[in-house]
Amino acid sequence: xxxxPRTIAWLGPEIVLIAAATGIVVAGAFLRGSAFATMxxxxxxxxxxxxxxLRVGEANHWMTTETGEWTGPLVCDPLxxxxxxxxxxxxxLLTLMLSxxxxxxxxxxxxxxxxxxxxxxxIAARANELVLVFLGLELVSIPTYALLYLGRNxxxxxxxxxxxxxxxxxxxxxxLYGASFLYGIAGTTWITAPExxxxxxxxxxxxxxxxxxxxxxLVVAGLGFKLxxxxxxxxxxxxxxxxxxxxxxxxxxxxxxxGLAVLIRLVVMGLPGVRNEVWQxxxxxxVLTMTVGNVCALWQTDLRRMMAYSSIAHAGYLLIGIxxxxxxxxxxxxxxxxxxxxxYLCVYSVATIGLFAALQSLGDGSRRVDSLDHVAGLxxxxxxxxxxxxVFLFSLAGIPPLAGFWGKLTLxxxxxxxxxxxxSSMTPWFLGLALIAVANATIAAAYYLRVVGYLxxxxxxxxxxDLPSQSGPAGGLAAFLAAFLAAFLVLAIGLHxxxxxxWADRGERGLRALEPPPAAxxxxxxxxxxxxxDRRGSLREPPE
Amino acid sequence: xxxxxxxxxxxxxxxxxxVLFVAGIICMAVKRNALGVLMGVELVLNGANVNFxxxxxxxLRDESLGLDGHVxxxxxxxxxxxxxAVALAIALNYYNNHSTIDVDQADELxx
Amino acid sequence: MSPILxxxxxxxxxxxxxxVGMLAVGxxxxxxxxxxxxxxxxxxGMDPVHDARRRxxxxxxxxxxxxxLFDVELVFLxxxxxxxxxxxxxxxxxxxLPFFPLIxxxxxxxxxxxxxLGFVYAWRKGLFRWP
Numbered sequence: 001x002x003x004x005p006r007t008i009a010w011l012g013p014e015i016v017l018i019a020a021a022t023g024i025v026v027a028g029a030f031l032r033g034s035a036f037a038t039m040x041x042x043x044x045x046x047x048x049x050x051x052x053x054l055r056v057g058e059a060n061h062w063m064t065t066e067t068g069e070w071t072g073p074l075v076c077d078p079l080x081x082x083x084x085x086x087x088x089x090x091x092x093l094l095t096l097m098l099s100x101x102x103x104x105x106x107x108x109x110x111x112x113x114x115x116x117x118x119x120x121x122x123i124a125a126r127a128n129e130l131v132l133v134f135l136g137l138e139l140v141s142i143p144t145y146a147l148l149y150l151g152r153n154x155x156x157x158x159x160x161x162x163x164x165x166x167x168x169x170x171x172x173x174x175x176l177y178g179a180s181f182l183y184g185i186a187g188t189t190w191i192t193a194p195e196x197x198x199x200x201x202x203x204x205x206x207x208x209x210x211x212x213x214x215x216x217x218l219v220v221a222g223l224g225f226k227l228x229x230x231x232x233x234x235x236x237x238x239x240x241x242x243x244x245x246x247x248x249x250x251x252x253x254x255x256x257x258x259g260l261a262v263l264i265r266l267v268v269m270g271l272p273g274v275r276n277e278v279w280q281x282x283x284x285x286x287v288l289t290m291t292v293g294n295v296c297a298l299w300q301t302d303l304r305r306m307m308a309y310s311s312i313a314h315a316g317y318l319l320i321g322i323x324x325x326x327x328x329x330x331x332x333x334x335x336x337x338x339x340x341x342x343x344y345l346c347v348y349s350v351a352t353i354g355l356f357a358a359l360q361s362l363g364d365g366s367r368r369v370d371s372l373d374h375v376a377g378l379x380x381x382x383x384x385x386x387x388x389x390x391v392f393l394f395s396l397a398g399i400p401p402l403a404g405f406w407g408k409l410t411l412x413x414x415x416x417x418x419x420x421x422x423x424s425s426m427t428p429w430f431l432g433l434a435l436i437a438v439a440n441a442t443i444a445a446a447y448y449l450r451v452v453g454y455l456x457x458x459x460x461x462x463x464x465x466d467l468p469s470q471s472g473p474a475g476g477l478a479a480f481l482a483a484f485l486a487a488f489l490v491l492a493i494g495l496h497x498x499x500x501x502x503w504a505d506r507g508e509r510g511l512r513a514l515e516p517p518p519a520a521x522x523x524x525x526x527x528x529x530x531x532x533x534d535r536r537g538s539l540r541e542p543p544e
Numbered sequence: 545x546x547x548x549x550x551x552x553x554x555x556x557x558x559x560x561x562x563v564l565f566v567a568g569i570i571c572m573a574v575k576r577n578a579l580g581v582l583m584g585v586e587l588v589l590n591g592a593n594v595n596f597x598x599x600x601x602x603x604l605r606d607e608s609l610g611l612d613g614h615v616x617x618x619x620x621x622x623x624x625x626x627x628x629a630v631a632l633a634i635a636l637n638y639y640n641n642h643s644t645i646d647v648d649q650a651d652e653l654x655x
Numbered sequence: 656m657s658p659i660l661x662x663x664x665x666x667x668x669x670x671x672x673x674x675v676g677m678l679a680v681g682x683x684x685x686x687x688x689x690x691x692x693x694x695x696x697x698x699x700g701m702d703p704v705h706d707a708r709r710r711x712x713x714x715x716x717x718x719x720x721x722x723x724l725f726d727v728e729l730v731f732l733x734x735x736x737x738x739x740x741x742x743x744x745x746x747x748x749x750x751x752l753p754f755f756p757l758i759x760x761x762x763x764x765x766x767x768x769x770x771x772l773g774f775v776y777a778w779r780k781g782l783f784r785w786p
Contacts, residue, residue, distance in 0.1 A: 029776050158634070166582075170569075183600075188612060618734060
């Protein structure tokens with residue numbers, strides 16, 4: 001197997017980021033002292049440069065064609081394009097929200113690690129090969145361990161990082177063990193492939209044997225941890241509470257971006273042979289996850305702990321789209337589950353990072369904004385930041401004009417659509433799913449609105465002496481800028497949801513173009529190991 | 545039948561991998577020492593590794609090189625090394641804060 | 656003579672020259688300061704004979720981890736070598752691209768360069784300094 005030269009070209013943005021991250025970390029070892037501000041600008045510029053490389057390299061391509069292009073290890077399609085943009089934007093916000101005071105000591109390492117995990121999410125977004133999927137997931141996880149350690153060193157911080165570390169490795173091991181069975185069934189690590197080349201999709205479609213179920217269950221367990229889906233969620237509240245705002249933002253977004261992309265490519269599109277098991281599993285996990293997350297969030301007083309349960313609940317919403325997408329794989333009609341899920345992921349990620357950035361910008365170095373009481377009366381004392389917080393909370397709750405509302409609406413309608421249109425045995429399941437999701441949205445509104453109530457209808461504490469005098473990270477202008485950017489985007493998507501929805505839709509259509517035609521989905525022939533070199537040049541699938 | 549002359553097939557390796565995997569999980573569950581838990585992690589990862597190498601074997605498929613499984617195993621080995629490095633920092637930090645590496649003492653965050 | 660014998664001979668010669676050269680340069684250039692500590696079997700201040708459960712400095716662990724990382728990373732050279740074995744003309748034909756073997760070699764240089772940067776970072780951070 002020789003390296004396809006185009007693979008290198010398609011990795012351009014990732015290469016830019018890796019080079020910048022390596023340079024920043026190594027240069028930081030030489031420049032002691034006040035290199036942090038400069039390095040932060042370099043990191044932000046390199047993220048923008050990677051975004052520019054991404055647009056120059058691919059944007060024109062997606063304007064003229066909608067189908068994905070199969071290149072072996074990397075699949076080049078609109079879904080990957082969208083998710084990579086999301087990862088880059090999240091990376092930019094995270095870079096901005098580093099606090100000068102707390103992160104200055106290991107500032108260059110922190111910046112470099114954030115760039116590395118952005119690259120990890122970007123690789124996971126379009127990996128079509130088990131080794132590359134694993135590499136992307138680990139490139140998100142390993143910098144996260146180090147960031148948890150760098151972010152907070154006290155008693156709670158060390159407990160949080162130890163818990164996350166051991167559970168995360170266990171989940172990686174589950175994923176690996178499941179992936180080994182998928183590899184064993186197919187004899188290749190490629191997830192999907194054009195006609196005539198062996199792939200996991202073909203092998204599992206041909207012979208959905210018990211090993212495929214075992215592999216599926218283990219892989220979903222591993223990815224469920226990344227998404228913080230019940231019953232793999234129990235680490236989240238402790239870890240979020242025991243770390244700082246920036247790490248909580250990373251944990252709430254980056255593993256979910258990578259995990260959802262892998263879930264779509266490997267489980268939904270890669271295992272249509274066991275699609276009944278996949279949608280049943282996703283549906284049950286979804287119902288459990290959103291219910292447990294929302295109900296437990298109701299009585300939290302620690303802000304990050306509440307947001308941890310909120311992120312669990314949102315993982316449940318994301319799984320609705322996965323269930324619909326898996327149930328409709330191979331269906332000739334458009335189904336929209338994957339598109340709705342990706343749309344919701346974008347909306348959720350921006351609002352969550354923005355919320356943590358706003359909380360971070362509230363800290364003034366002498367206190368840390370941890371609990372609900374700390375934000376009481378903020379509408380009077382700091383109206384701009386309070387307004388930003390309110391925008392994010394309303395969006396997460398799904399109040400109509402904002403982005404979160406459209407995300408929830410799309411998800412619920414696809415679930416109902418699947419109930420009406422799918423096989424009759426699915427109807428009660430998906431109707432029930434939609435009903436439980438709507439009920440959950442109302443529960444969720446309760447605790448988000450409670451925080452808004454604290455912001456605007458409580459009197460601020462009389463003096464700062466009333467607050468526990470913990471030394472926390474100083475906020476800073478950059479964190480506020482990140483919050484402002486995110487708030488702007490939440491409002492913009494809410495008022496003008498067309499472009500993002502269209503890209504999410506294109507992502508799903510691009511995935512479907514990579515599917516084999518329905519008649520050829522189940523074949524009785526044996527695996528054919530064609531040489532890739534022979535097929536080079538004829539890989540592009542004809543448009544529908 | 546002479547058990548020593550029985551041919552070794554891929555299933556035998558899978559059995560070894562499964563034993564390693566389960567032993568690792570049990571080790572992670574019952575060990576209280578952080579480094580003991582880390583040993584459990586290594587066992588679990590190597591259980592998966594044995595699977596990959598076994599599935600890549602020529603016994604199973606003679607028409608391909610089966611290189612994918614071996615490459616995957618190499619990646620897992622490197623991952624395990626990287627995680628051992630991070631684990632040291634985390635265990636040290638834990639020890640500095642708790643004066644022990646007994647992970648059962650980590651029960652302060654709850655609510 | 657088999658066509659692969661030449662490279663093997665060259666490789667053996669280079670390996671021998673490297674080993675002898677390193678020893679020679681070390682004995683010519685390196686300073687000689689013999690202290691009782693340096694004469695010890697492990698040269699690191701650890702008494703090699705003692706109870707196995709004694710606690711020792713965590714820095715030993717740090718050096719061991721650094722060694723482990725650089726040691727294990729080199730494992731990636733195996734798939735690089737195996738997947739590119741067609742390029743030097745012994746195996747199947749290489750694709751007809753200009754400078755293709757050079758590109759393959761550059762891949763390796765990039766990888767080793769990244770490892771080198773990691774080493775520079777560890778060095779600057781004082782990993783190899785024993786205070």
